[in-house]
Amino acid sequence: MNKRPTLSLKTSAKAPAKAPAKAVAKAPARGPARESARGPAQTPAQAPSQAPARTAAPVRAPAQERAPRPAQERPAALRASHAREFKPALQTSFQTSLKGDSLAYSLLGAAQAVALVRTGTNLPQALAQLWARSETSPQARGAMQDIAYRCMRQLGQSEALIAQLAPKAPDALVAALLACALALMTAPDAVAPYEEFTVVNQTVTAAEAHPDTARAKAMVNAVLRRFQRERAALLETALLQPVAQWNYPQWWIDAARTAWPRDWQAILQAGNGAPPLTLRINARKTSMEQYLQRLQQAGMAASAIGPYAVRLEKPVGVHLIPGFAEGVVSVQDAGAQLAAPLLDVQDGMRVLDACAAPGGKTCHILELADAQVTALDADPKRLARVGENLERLQLQATLRTADAQSAAWWDGQQFDRILADVPCTASGIVRRHPDIRWLRRKGDTLQLATLSAKILDNLWQMLAPGGKLLFVTCSLWPQESEAQAAAFAVRHQAVRLDAPGQLLPGGVAGQDQDGLFYALFQKNA
Numbered sequence: 126m127n128k129r130p131t132l133s134l135k136t137s138a139k140a141p142a143k144a145p146a147k148a149v150a151k152a153p154a155r156g157p158a159r160e161s162a163r164g165p166a167q168t169p170a171q172a173p174s175q176a177p178a179r180t181a182a183p184v185r186a187p188a189q190e191r192a193p194r195p196a197q198e199r200p201a202a203l204r205a206s207h208a209r210e211f212k213p214a215l216q217t218s219f220q221t222s223l224k225g226d227s228l229a230y231s232l233l234g235a236a237q238a239v240a241l242v243r244t245g246t247n248l249p250q251a252l253a254q255l256w257a258r259s260e261t262s263p264q265a266r267g268a269m270q271d272i273a274y275r276c277m278r279q280l281g282q283s284e285a286l287i288a289q290l291a292p293k294a295p296d297a298l299v300a301a302l303l304a305c306a307l308a309l310m311t312a313p314d315a316v317a318p319y320e321e322f323t324v325v326n327q328t329v330t331a332a333e334a335h336p337d338t339a340r341a342k343a344m345v346n347a348v349l350r351r352f353q354r355e356r357a358a359l360l361e362t363a364l365l366q367p368v369a370q371w372n373y374p375q376w377w378i379d380a381a382r383t384a385w386p387r388d389w390q391a392i393l394q395a396g397n398g399a400p401p402l403t404l405r406i407n408a409r410k411t412s413m414e415q416y417l418q419r420l421q422q423a424g425m426a427a428s429a430i431g432p433y434a435v436r437l438e439k440p441v442g443v444h445l446i447p448g449f450a451e452g453v454v455s456v457q458d459a460g461a462q463l464a465a466p467l468l469d470v471q472d473g474m475r476v477l478d479a480c481a482a483p484g485g486k487t488c489h490i491l492e493l494a495d496a497q498v499t500a501l502d503a504d505p506k507r508l509a510r511v512g513e514n515l516e517r518l519q520l521q522a523t524l525r526t527a528d529a530q531s532a533a534w535w536d537g538q539q540f541d542r543i544l545a546d547v548p549c550t551a552s553g554i555v556r557r558h559p560d561i562r563w564l565r566r567k568g569d570t571l572q573l574a575t576l577s578a579k580i581l582d583n584l585w586q587m588l589a590p591g592g593k594l595l596f597v598t599c600s601l602w603p604q605e606s607e608a609q610a611a612a613f614a615v616r617h618q619a620v621r622l623d624a625p626g627q628l629l630p631g632g633v634a635g636q637d638q639d640g641l642f643y644a645l646f647q648k649n650a
Contacts, residue, residue: 215240215298220258221334225265228319229330234261235272236302236331239280243297248273248560271318276301276308277559278372278397282360283307285369289359290348299341302332306349311360325349372397376567377552384603388629392601392640395630396555396562401637402440405433405457405485407518408492416454423447430636432466433489434459452518457485458554460628460638464544465489467624467645468595470496474541477501478522479529479584484511486544491520498522499540501529530579532586539589547577549600553630553640574605581613590650593622598642601629606642619646 215237223230234255241251252273256266276283283304287295295303306328310321319327325346332338332345352359363369367378371393381389404427406416413429420427425447426438436459437446448454464486470476472495478487481500491498502508505526515522527534529545550569555561581596588594596613598606606627614621622645630640 215244216335216337219335219337223331223334225260225262227330228268228323228327229334231265231268231272232302232305232324232328233331233335234265234269235276235305236298238269238273239276239301239304240297242277242560242563243301245564247564248277248558272305272309274399274559275312276305277563279308279311280304280563281366281368281372281374282311282363282370285363285366286352286359287348289362290351291344295341295344296337298335298337299332299345302328302338303345303348306345307352310349310352321353325353373562374565377562377565380552380567380570380602384601385629391631392629395640396559398556399440400458400556400639402437403430403457403459403462403637404435404437404446404454405462405489406435406454407452408433410451410453411448416448419447431459431462434462436637450517455485455488455514455518457489458557458639458641459636460632460641461485462489463625463641463643464546464595464597465493467643468542468544468593470494470542472496475499475538475589476542476544477540477584477587478544478546479580480546480548481511481544482507484514486546487511487522488514488518488520490544491515491522492518496542499525501525501527501534503528530576530583532583535587539592540587541589541592543584543588543592543594544597545581545584545594546597547580549573549577549598549605550602551599552601553599553628553642556630557639570602570604574609577605577609578613581609582616585617585619585648588648590648592648594619594646594648595624596642596644596646599639600642601627601640606644610642610644613644614646617646618649620649621645622647 221230221233223233234252237255238248238251241254242248246254252266252270255261255269261269284300286307287300287303291303294300306324309317309319309324312318328349329342329346332342338345368375371378373381373393373396378389378393381392385392406413411419413433413435416435417427417429420435420437425441427435428438430436434457435454443449443456446454446456449456468476468490470490470493474494474496476490476496476498478490478498478500480502481487482502482504484500487498487500490496500508500511500522502511503526508524508526511522512524525534529547550565550573551558551561552565577598581594584594596610598609600606610621613619624643624645626643628638628641628643630638632638
């Protein structure tokens with residue numbers, strides 16, 4: 126995006142006001158360490174086209190009053206965002222003068238990311254775009270990410286509050302900034318990262334520091350201070366709306382109630398929580414007993430929740446995880462760790478991992494067997510992440526950039542095992558990717574189920590007689606999971622073997638896994 130010129134106004138000479146104490150943004154305790162489960166489709170960042178500015182015809186003064194002023198005395202022309210009738214594109218490339226360690230800086234960055242999500246960009250990509258354009262410290266990145274993720278999890282409530290508090294619908298970046306502030310102000314006292322007065326002060330400072338929000342500085346201040354005064358009544362009114370109560374679009378709430386009439390409330394609540402940090406030990410390099418002892422020596426409380434799964438009591442960044450850099454462990458959800466054992470891969474088998482990125486399941490397969498694995502993905506950038514994980518774990522696989530619904534890349538030699546982790550709405554991993562709920566549309570379920578059926582049909586021809594195909598989705602909607610599996614079995618007369626079926630988010634017995642679906646098929650010899 127080309128950087129657009131911004132207005133610089135000179136202030137009149139006044140006695141300088143006493144500057145408030147600077148609030149320092151705190152990086153969250155939870156780092157971004159986690160396997161990036163299949164989230165929303167990557168939307169290329171595109172700058173919205175800017176409509177030509179519409180200016181009103183000037184009122185002409187009498188001739189004697191229209192004497193031209195010297196050039197140096199003429200005021201700078203206001204750019205589009207300073208006139209209320211204009212709705213310009215977001216200026217995400219604007220370089221603010223805020224201190225990089227201030228809460229105001231992190232609030233403004235998080236707000237820009239949230240505003241981009243509202244234009245169709247997924248949150249990780251939006252944050253990456255912002256960080257690529259500025260020299261943001263690791264601490265500031267952590268704070269921005271924490272605020273943005275909090276905002277996504279509480280966006281329904283925040284937008285309902287803004288509708289009550291704002292005199293009219295705010296512009297996109299102003300609304301996002303208010304939503305970020307309200308998410309911090311409505312956090313439970315036990316986990317509130319900042320004092321309310323600090324959030325208000327720093328949000329106003331952030332508004333003043335960006336040309337798209339500067340003119341709304343007074344409104345931002347008024348809205349947040351009114352919320353402080355009338356919190357209880359405003360929240361009571363807002364929470365009468367299901368979207369504000371559950372923080373999901375109405376269609377998502379309706380879909381959950383229809384699919385899971387007894388569990389829908391627990392499912393929605395689970396999606397609003399932060400996920401645990403679960404590790405997968407590399408069976409080639411350590412044992413569960415050895416690694417738990419290593420964690421204990423490092424002062425990290427943890428517990429085994431599966432044959433290879435270890436959950437840390439307190440999440441930390443990957444750079445702090447003992448043995449991560451050496452390939453002793455990887456980050457992977459407990460539910461996702463079921464895939465490789467279910468495939469029952471033996472040494473020497475030919476295995477295809479279709480839709481493989483980011484490679485967690487590919488690597489787990491290779492940790493358990495000396496197999497000939499082909500990792501396939503249509504996105505070369507995501508496939509590169511598979512290569513990075515393989516290198517860290519000192520494993521080898523053949524990487525192919527190709528579409529899983531096409532056979533053009535296939536050499537005709539059949540596979541003994543196929544893992545089909547197909548595209549879906551990702552409704553089961555919304556706690557890891559809280560932006561998904563605001564990016565998806567009701568019609569996406571049918572569209573993605575149709576695509577997944579084509580992929581499964583295409584892969585079936587590549588499976589050798591007697592071979593097994595494991596169908597996996599991270600969806601909670603039956604149309605993408607159980608109904609898909611049943612229809613596939615009928616179309617191909619496939620033998621359906623034992624598999625977990627639908628796993629709901631949270632789970633039982635301390636598993637606390639994502640919402641995944643498994644169906645295992647065998648081709649008749």
